[in-house]
Amino acid sequence: MGLGYQSSRAGALVGGFMLLFSAFLPGLFSHLGHASPSTFSEWNTPKPRHSRLLKSALQRQSPKPDQSDLWAPLTDEGWRPCVDSLKDSSLPGESEGYIQVFLDGGLNQQRMGICDAVAVAKLLNATLVIPHLEINPVWKDSSSFVDIFDVDHFINVLKDDISIVKELPAEFSWSTREYYATAIRATRVKTAPVHASPKWYLDNVLPVLQSYGIAAIAPFSHRLAFENLPDEIQRLRCKVNFQALTFVPHIRALGDALISRLRYPSNRKDSKEANYLSLTTDANVQGPMKFVVLHLRFDKDMAAHSACDFGGGKAEKLALAKYRQVLWQGRVLNSQFTDEELRSQGRCPLTPEEIGLLLAALGFDNNTRLYLASHKVYGGVARISTLRGLFPLMEDKKSLTSGNELAQIKGKASLLAAVDYYVSMHSDIFISASPGNMHNAIVGHRTYENLKTIRPNMALLGQLFMNKSIIWSDFQQATVEGHLNRQGQIRLRKPKQSIYTYPAPDCVCHA
Numbered sequence: 388m389g390l391g392y393q394s395s396r397a398g399a400l401v402g403g404f405m406l407l408f409s410a411f412l413p414g415l416f417s418h419l420g421h422a423s424p425s426t427f428s429e430w431n432t433p434k435p436r437h438s439r440l441l442k443s444a445l446q447r448q449s450p451k452p453d454q455s456d457l458w459a460p461l462t463d464e465g466w467r468p469c470v471d472s473l474k475d476s477s478l479p480g481e482s483e484g485y486i487q488v489f490l491d492g493g494l495n496q497q498r499m500g501i502c503d504a505v506a507v508a509k510l511l512n513a514t515l516v517i518p519h520l521e522i523n524p525v526w527k528d529s530s531s532f533v534d535i536f537d538v539d540h541f542i543n544v545l546k547d548d549i550s551i552v553k554e555l556p557a558e559f560s561w562s563t564r565e566y567y568a569t570a571i572r573a574t575r576v577k578t579a580p581v582h583a584s585p586k587w588y589l590d591n592v593l594p595v596l597q598s599y600g601i602a603a604i605a606p607f608s609h610r611l612a613f614e615n616l617p618d619e620i621q622r623l624r625c626k627v628n629f630q631a632l633t634f635v636p637h638i639r640a641l642g643d644a645l646i647s648r649l650r651y652p653s654n655r656k657d658s659k660e661a662n663y664l665s666l667t668t669d670a671n672v673q674g675p676m677k678f679v680v681l682h683l684r685f686d687k688d689m690a691a692h693s694a695c696d697f698g699g700g701k702a703e704k705l706a707l708a709k710y711r712q713v714l715w716q717g718r719v720l721n722s723q724f725t726d727e728e729l730r731s732q733g734r735c736p737l738t739p740e741e742i743g744l745l746l747a748a749l750g751f752d753n754n755t756r757l758y759l760a761s762h763k764v765y766g767g768v769a770r771i772s773t774l775r776g777l778f779p780l781m782e783d784k785k786s787l788t789s790g791n792e793l794a795q796i797k798g799k800a801s802l803l804a805a806v807d808y809y810v811s812m813h814s815d816i817f818i819s820a821s822p823g824n825m826h827n828a829i830v831g832h833r834t835y836e837n838l839k840t841i842r843p844n845m846a847l848l849g850q851l852f853m854n855k856s857i858i859w860s861d862f863q864q865a866t867v868e869g870h871l872n873r874q875g876q877i878r879l880r881k882p883k884q885s886i887y888t889y890p891a892p893d894c895v896c897h898a
Contacts, residue, residue, distance in 0.1 A: 433698040443859030444747040457750045458677050461839050461875050469896035470626040479512050484596035486513040489605035491521040494804040495824035502627040503611040506620050510585050514550040526800030537633045544631040559601050576604045582612040625894030629835050634805050642809035648787050650675035678756035680814040684823050687765045694721035695735035733845030736821035739774035748866035759783040760807035827888040835890045840875035
């Protein structure tokens with residue numbers, strides 16, 4: 388990174404000092420809590436669970452010469468996006484009617500639902516109404532499609548594939564969410580099975596369209612199969628996901644500002660004080676710096692549902708068990724297994740400490756610029772103190788922006804996630820600490836673009852972290868070897884797997 392060995396050693400000492408004091412006096416570091424810490428009174432401050440490895444990692448030096456390919460882009464294996472229509476695409480002369488869908492979930496679940504809605508409209512020769520995004524009961528975000536995505540771009544990209552309207556014509560203005568919430572309606576289809584076949588839609592939705600001119604499908608998340616669809620429809624789904632769905636201009640502008648401040652930190656003070664729309668992008672004399680995006684999903688829901696032990700003591704275990712019982716009422720399969728069994732099977736999300744040790748073992752030093760894409764971290768500042776000790780240059784939306792810049796998206800989980808998604812797609816490397824919709828969406832998108840994306844080997848890491856006598860050199864060797872083929876190389880989709888996570892061979896074809 389051009390900062391030299393002395394800077395690296397100094398960073399390690401500073402990191403170790405921060406880590407030591409944060410364990411005893413976390414309040415001193417409250418101003419460093421860029422990851423939106425959660426209020427947390429049900430635990431004792433967790434101590435590092437892997438102290439031996441952590442001590443060695445804090446003393447690590449710059450990458451060795453044989454690790455010079457750490458930042459190298461993926462090798463071109465000859466795969467290319469192939470989402471163009473297999474035949475001349477033309478809109479039918481007359482539409483069968485209007486399709487409405489009501490989408491729940493977070494940003495990335497809704498994103499997949501939008502892609503499926505376009506595919507269903509194509510299958511049924513119907514006109515798609517811009518999808519309605521439900522208010523998420525967890526995040527309380529009321530953002531609509533037009534608040535998140537560039538609707539004009541969406542319609543224009545797909546204009547030769549399907550007909551899309553922003554609003555229903557006056558004769559169907561009665562077809563609203565409120566209308567369907569008050570009584571059973573003939574135009575509502577609410578029996579769509581998960582991963583329904585094209586035949587199901589032809590048998591059950593097309594007759595509604597032909598009878599009433601409109602069909603409203605709710606719920607709709609995950610309601611279209613990934614198998615036995617025409618190639619034309621599969622490619623259309625990818626065209627929607629990877630080309631038609633772009634974020635609104637102010638999200639892209641804010642994302643570009645964050646990316647610039649990560650790549651050109653010497654310009655950060657001036658650009659942060661200025662409005663991001665007038666961002667200066669002049670390169671400094673060292674040129675752009677590289678950065679990693681870490682998606683750290685470690686919220687209370689994730690921790691509780693995993694049924695794993697995260698080192699917060701008996702109070703934390705009891706609190707998570709109670710929370711798990713209230714939310715899922717005994718329906719959590721993982722709770723039947725011990726922590727050791729879960730970890731050996733790779734079923735425990737990586738803690739901030741563990742993902743930091745993984746990155747360090749792979750060769751990322753303490754001069755690495757790390758962007759933290761996350762919402763609330765369970766345990767807050769103290770939980771991420773080890774990660775910050777390992778990577779003192781860690782940043783996130785809050786640390787890179789002014790209050791004015793964040794005002795337009797503050798408290799809106801979907802818009803905050805959209806910014807993280809945008810930055811993730813422009814990073815040199817992306818890594819996620821645990822599976823989930825965000826992980827799946829970005830892994831698929833970066834596969835489509837042939838971008839380096841590290842997929843943690845959860846089973847291997849679980850076993851390594853359970854070995855309390857392992858030394859750093861053995862941990863590092865096993866980690867490096869276990870991730871050689873987990874850096875974004877093409878993986879062909881298997882039956883029933885999502886086309887949005889595994890776009891090859893349906894939408895990424897070998898030249």
